Amino acid sequence: MTILNIAVAGSTGRMGRVLLEMIAESSDMRLSAALDQKDNPFLMKDAGELIGSPCGIPIKSDFVSALPGSDVLIDFTRPAGTLAHLAICRNAGIKMVIGTTGFSAAEKEVLKAASEDIAIVFAPNMSVGVNVMFKLLEVAASKLLNDYDIEIVEAHHRHKVDAPSGTALRMGEVIAQTLNRDLTKVAVYGREGVTGERAAETIGFATIRGGDIVGDHTAIFAGIGERIEITHKASSRKTFAVGALRAARFLATQRNGLFDMQDVLGLR
Incomplete structure (x- = not known):
């Protein structure tokens, strides 16, 4: 060996x-x-x-x-x-x-x-499960196309210094590439005040920091009358x-x- x-x-x-x-x-x-x-x-x-x-x-x-x-x-x-x-x-x-x-x-x-x-x-995330999730996101985006609003929510421990997490950004990249969008142009990293209606091509990011959360990531595909959530949670x-x-x-x-x-x- x-x-x-x-x-x-x-x-x-x-x-x-x-x-x-x-x-x-x-x-x-x-x-x-x-x-x-x-x-x-x-x-x-x-x-x-x-x-x-x-x-x-x-x-x-x-x-x-x-x-x-x-x-x-x-x-x-x-x-x-x-x-x-x-x-x-x-x-x-x-x-x-x-x-x-x-x-x-x-x-x-x-x-x-x-x-x-x-x-x-x-890789922004070495977890086997997260990387399978990336593939699932690609499949979901390729089938749902432009009929669903996309939001990404991530949570990490209080000591993490960058936001959104590299994993969340990679999730956005996978979805954007599948939908032929440029993430640098359609990403929204925070909302406050009177923001106006949501632009259809937007990919939104929300960040949570607190305690000892190892890493939670969710992609939400929100349509009319239904929504699909693909989530990965790391416990260790x-x-x-x-x-x-x-x-x-x-x-x-x-x-x-x-x-x-x-x-x-x-x-x-």
Whole structure:
């Protein structure tokens, strides 16, 4: 059995710890590097201690020295950090699974350029269920066409810093592309006061932040006399980790290119 060497960025955070746990439980993966910011209080401590299972891998901040020997870096951090890590991985020939959200259009072009040299799975949501939902949205939009008003509602924990979520935006993109609409022109991200009647082509977004909500997403297709709601609710970050590890296994067979979870799951 081939063992994949996996590095984890943001290893001491909520998502990072879940990834450490899932890698430790995997029979075909081993943790090769645990990384975090320079001011992190856990630096040089055994990463396994974060999950109650010492592994001999110290948490480091120097990506350049820590990454050699890794096959894949899994990164669920923030855009600036991910782009810095991307440059190092591109230079070192290390593949990446990127679950970071909040990238600008220009930053996404940087990911695309780097994929000429390394293989990357980039998805705003690594959950297998969410990515099946994307496919369901495509089917729904292709059948309902322009006869239904479309609204997207998402809810996350109080610590999330970007809105709408990357998953919600991807939902809007899937629907807009299916309906031959330009999301940048038809998206409405907030309503207040006297807004006038709803424009038929609008795709609306509503954002909720509070507590420890892992992630809820609903697309509403509201017609005359009926409505269809397609919802995904995450109750544990493990669902994202399972998808990320599945993406890492997919990358083992890829030399370069930019992929998403639709590629990983064979939903194209």
